[in-house]
Amino acid sequence: MVDPKALLGVWLATGADENAAWSAAVPGPAIADVASRLSAVPSPFLATGVDVMALARDVGVTAPLACEPYLGTELVARGAAFGVWLIASEALEVPLSPPIAEGATARMIDALALRLAPASEPITWLSDGERRDEAARFALLWSGYLPAGEDAVKARSLWAAVDSLVRNEALAKFNEEEQHRRAIANQLAAAKAREATARYSRE
Amino acid sequence: MPPHDDGPAYPLDLPEYRPGGTAVLTDIERWPTLDSAGLAELTRWRDHAHAPRWTHATGDRMTAEGAASAARPLPLDGWLDDHLAVARRLIRYRDTTGLDHLADFPTICRDDLMADVAAFVPLDADLGRAVHGSSSGSTGAALVVPDDQEDNARTFHLLRALVAEQGVTWDPDPARLALAHVVNQRDAFTYVSLITGFAARPMVRINLDHAQWPSTPSRSLFLADADPQVVTGDPTSLEALLDDDLADAVRPLALFSGAMALAAPLRAALEDRFRCPVIDIYGLHETRPIAARADDGPFRILGHRIVVEVLGPDGGETPQGEVGEITVTVGQNPLLPLVRYRTGDFAELVTMPDGGLGLDRLEGRENTVFAAAGGSRVPCVDLTQHLQAHGARGWVVEQHEDLSVEAHIAGGDAEAIGKALARLLGAVPVTVTRVATVAELGHGKPRRYRCAVKMGVRGVA
Numbered sequence: 300m301v302d303p304k305a306l307l308g309v310w311l312a313t314g315a316d317e318n319a320a321w322s323a324a325v326p327g328p329a330i331a332d333v334a335s336r337l338s339a340v341p342s343p344f345l346a347t348g349v350d351v352m353a354l355a356r357d358v359g360v361t362a363p364l365a366c367e368p369y370l371g372t373e374l375v376a377r378g379a380a381f382g383v384w385l386i387a388s389e390a391l392e393v394p395l396s397p398p399i400a401e402g403a404t405a406r407m408i409d410a411l412a413l414r415l416a417p418a419s420e421p422i423t424w425l426s427d428g429e430r431r432d433e434a435a436r437f438a439l440l441w442s443g444y445l446p447a448g449e450d451a452v453k454a455r456s457l458w459a460a461v462d463s464l465v466r467n468e469a470l471a472k473f474n475e476e477e478q479h480r481r482a483i484a485n486q487l488a489a490a491k492a493r494e495a496t497a498r499y500s501r502e
Numbered sequence: 503m504p505p506h507d508d509g510p511a512y513p514l515d516l517p518e519y520r521p522g523g524t525a526v527l528t529d530i531e532r533w534p535t536l537d538s539a540g541l542a543e544l545t546r547w548r549d550h551a552h553a554p555r556w557t558h559a560t561g562d563r564m565t566a567e568g569a570a571s572a573a574r575p576l577p578l579d580g581w582l583d584d585h586l587a588v589a590r591r592l593i594r595y596r597d598t599t600g601l602d603h604l605a606d607f608p609t610i611c612r613d614d615l616m617a618d619v620a621a622f623v624p625l626d627a628d629l630g631r632a633v634h635g636s637s638s639g640s641t642g643a644a645l646v647v648p649d650d651q652e653d654n655a656r657t658f659h660l661l662r663a664l665v666a667e668q669g670v671t672w673d674p675d676p677a678r679l680a681l682a683h684v685v686n687q688r689d690a691f692t693y694v695s696l697i698t699g700f701a702a703r704p705m706v707r708i709n710l711d712h713a714q715w716p717s718t719p720s721r722s723l724f725l726a727d728a729d730p731q732v733v734t735g736d737p738t739s740l741e742a743l744l745d746d747d748l749a750d751a752v753r754p755l756a757l758f759s760g761a762m763a764l765a766a767p768l769r770a771a772l773e774d775r776f777r778c779p780v781i782d783i784y785g786l787h788e789t790r791p792i793a794a795r796a797d798d799g800p801f802r803i804l805g806h807r808i809v810v811e812v813l814g815p816d817g818g819e820t821p822q823g824e825v826g827e828i829t830v831t832v833g834q835n836p837l838l839p840l841v842r843y844r845t846g847d848f849a850e851l852v853t854m855p856d857g858g859l860g861l862d863r864l865e866g867r868e869n870t871v872f873a874a875a876g877g878s879r880v881p882c883v884d885l886t887q888h889l890q891a892h893g894a895r896g897w898v899v900e901q902h903e904d905l906s907v908e909a910h911i912a913g914g915d916a917e918a919i920g921k922a923l924a925r926l927l928g929a930v931p932v933t934v935t936r937v938a939t940v941a942e943l944g945h946g947k948p949r950r951y952r953c954a955v956k957m958g959v960r961g962v963a
Contacts, residue, residue: 476621480618487646496560497693499705
């Protein structure tokens, strides 16, 4: 069993920037439509040993997936499978509006597999309405969308209300610390490229 | 604003800065209060007929509000309690209980910052204030830390206060450069800047290395015209000011030395030549200035947000009269609130005549101990006294495993020093090589003392 912190660390290492994602998100499908789509996931997608990568290729996801090395862990595979199903469902049923397949599909799959699944067991997305709502919000944000009818402020507030990471104290703390480390590293790198300030004496 | 659009009133960035390199801001971004008078000063010194090859451009980033804030010392009332409260919330400490008082905090060192500097930066830090800071160590590996723009600007006012303590008034003078920061090394950032909080008077950072100047007389002609009120540098660059062509080019109100120890003979030579206070500042980049002295006595610990301890190897305070490791708690940089940071430098904590605290017998990096022929231990401070007494301005003294000693000295009486070392260390082979300048001892901060002899507590193992 892979440590949830390790999975979260892999997600953070992709450089995914939550603030940037919120800033760039554009109006997308309705939450209810995405949640409904999630609840209709065919059981073969969630079967033990399902070849998630093959499914992803079948639906046209060709970009590398950060979660691929960890698909042997069931919760990672199921989280990813939900993401692949959302894309596949648009070919099998009515496309979401706008289509989720036109968003950042690889990033969305990794978000469900590596960021959400360690904090929220994917199988509960079927049975628990609040968990399903959370998964739908994740899928939309990391595809590049805001839920229809919500602006970024409202959407972010509703997200925060259901975010499983907040409830998991250890993971939340780890997430906060790793985000901070990355912010510092990025800031120092940017500062180095940007000029320091004048120095008046030797130290 | 696009990166290279200064607007219709200002010129473009100078083309000779390294393309794609480190000078990337506009002048307005460097000095937000820049006006036509400031621009005229920049242009005058950037384009000066005898100017060196400028390799950089950088400002203080100070708005009028920021410059006013930087001109005021940070208040001291209750600062330590607030500082420790901030520290307890750092990633480094937030899982540790029992950190009620300063003494409860563990000591930290450079390796801790290098391993995880973010763990020492507040989670709610305003990173918009951060600029890149780099501290070189004796091993050569650089420590990267977030410097604070306002804290950097406040350093200028610290220098001004130290000059005032010597009874010298340093006010903006429209006819003179405010400050010349001089280095003497192979490569260096050199630039013209303005000090926003000092009537936007210009300053320069220049490299006295002859190769940086368009002609032989250029550096003296430039400095004579610039007429800097204060010159700052390190022993290597300040020694170069004593060169024949420069000694008459500057008439500073004060000199500042940093980065490495200023030997007494060099101080005396500078005081004799320039007839002004020579202020030696001790501090590391990450700690900011810790202490200063204007004579050869103890360094006076500065009166800002700092607590200095001197600790033994067991982490406890050293007994009175003994040398220990300088360990500081500093609240000047809000982006790096250090608590009990071991500097790697050693000194004795003393009480000054006026009751203030000072650091005496300051030695850097290691409190190196040498082995005498009989196997006894000779602390390097004993060697320092003799080296200085015989006029050495700088030195590197190395003892090999076979107890033989090689000393390289800059200036000074080589024969007298050889005899002094032989008396101190007994019948061990001693060779003394004399070079003319501190610069010839090596670039960067040459380690002054090295000893390869393995010793136990009581002497040679």
